[in-house]
Amino acid sequence: MELSRRGFLKIAGLTLLGLAAKPGWEVVSQIKPIEPSPAPNYFSGKKWGMVIDLKKCWEAKEEDIIESINACHRIHNVPSIQSIKEEIKWIWTIEYEKTFPEHIHDFNEEEYKGRSVIVFCNQCDDPPCTKYCPTRATWKREDGIVMMDFHRCIGCRYCMAGCPYGSRSFNWRDPRPFIKKVNLEFPTRTKGVVEKCNFCEERLSQGLLPACVEARKDKALIFGDLNDPHSEVRKAFHGRHVLQRQPELGTKPKVFYIV
Amino acid sequence: MYDGKKIIPGLILFLGIVTYPIWHNTVSGKIDYVPKPKIPADKKECVEPKALIRVNHKDLLDDWKMSVVRSGIRTYQASNKKIYTMSLTRTCMNCHQDRKEFCDQCHNYMGVKNKCWDCHMYPKELKAEVK
Numbered sequence: 273m274e275l276s277r278r279g280f281l282k283i284a285g286l287t288l289l290g291l292a293a294k295p296g297w298e299v300v301s302q303i304k305p306i307e308p309s310p311a312p313n314y315f316s317g318k319k320w321g322m323v324i325d326l327k328k329c330w331e332a333k334e335e336d337i338i339e340s341i342n343a344c345h346r347i348h349n350v351p352s353i354q355s356i357k358e359e360i361k362w363i364w365t366i367e368y369e370k371t372f373p374e375h376i377h378d379f380n381e382e383e384y385k386g387r388s389v390i391v392f393c394n395q396c397d398d399p400p401c402t403k404y405c406p407t408r409a410t411w412k413r414e415d416g417i418v419m420m421d422f423h424r425c426i427g428c429r430y431c432m433a434g435c436p437y438g439s440r441s442f443n444w445r446d447p448r449p450f451i452k453k454v455n456l457e458f459p460t461r462t463k464g465v466v467e468k469c470n471f472c473e474e475r476l477s478q479g480l481l482p483a484c485v486e487a488r489k490d491k492a493l494i495f496g497d498l499n500d501p502h503s504e505v506r507k508a509f510h511g512r513h514v515l516q517r518q519p520e521l522g523t524k525p526k527v528f529y530i531v
Numbered sequence: 532m533y534d535g536k537k538i539i540p541g542l543i544l545f546l547g548i549v550t551y552p553i554w555h556n557t558v559s560g561k562i563d564y565v566p567k568p569k570i571p572a573d574k575k576e577c578v579e580p581k582a583l584i585r586v587n588h589k590d591l592l593d594d595w596k597m598s599v600v601r602s603g604i605r606t607y608q609a610s611n612k613k614i615y616t617m618s619l620t621r622t623c624m625n626c627h628q629d630r631k632e633f634c635d636q637c638h639n640y641m642g643v644k645n646k647c648w649d650c651h652m653y654p655k656e657l658k659a660e661v662k
Binding site for chain 1: 600601603605620621646649650651652654657
């Protein structure tokens, strides 16, 4: 059969078109995959913060302060290990002059000196710890809570070096034997994992207040949404002198102290 | 064959050692052992159908973990539209009270090691600890 150059090109073109028909049709006729409905954003719009009324704390009994510490440690299965090197703490007390070293001068009011101040993770708005974490085991949630994913922590302790407040503790050993009564609702940790206060995010999700706040009947600890101008935390600021721990570091703590 | 006196006994010895697990299990009567995960008698259904759970339970648990820890979503809608709390301790272990009778059955058989129990507790373990 004699085939002209023109004829060959025609047949070749038609063949290509024919071959392209099926895949082409598939592209056009494809049913659009169902778009997953956007997951509800559980965190947006809120910015959790805490106000600690130092005056009320200092007026309160020693047992009340210990109770709010114990309430937290009980719920979160925090082991009580006595050695300073290995101890695990989510919430504890330190002296006023060590909490606010930048406020200390020779003429400080004597009444403040040596007074214990309740401290825990500041849930910084610009947290240094999360920047150091090589595995993203710690990160800042949209509602401002600095979270820990214990599953992902490799125990490098960079975050501990990064935290200027010493809010993080490392499990040098299996903590289970040091927990008096295990709370089934919250996992324990394992050896080689860093832990810290999580602002009771598991309680917040159930609509409960953090354990330390709930334990205080005198409202010395006030918890709420910093974005809401009518919230209790924001109201607590009015007319009071508000302190943050070492604000000059630029970490923007969300735990405030009023005196 | 050169050195047949050495090679043939050597081969027999080699085959004997290689097949040791098989005949050891045959002699001890474990050859037809199959893991028997104990299923709670009073519970009728799992979160998802059995076939799916059998293959995908690890992915499901991983998804749950990511969902709870990372995005704060704590409830799971199963394919039968039922809502479950995403929790190993409270949902899974609520029915399968003892991991030794359920999880470990297959995991030990297959030589699977997981670290769930380093941190997560299960009701039976807690009871034992209290005693």
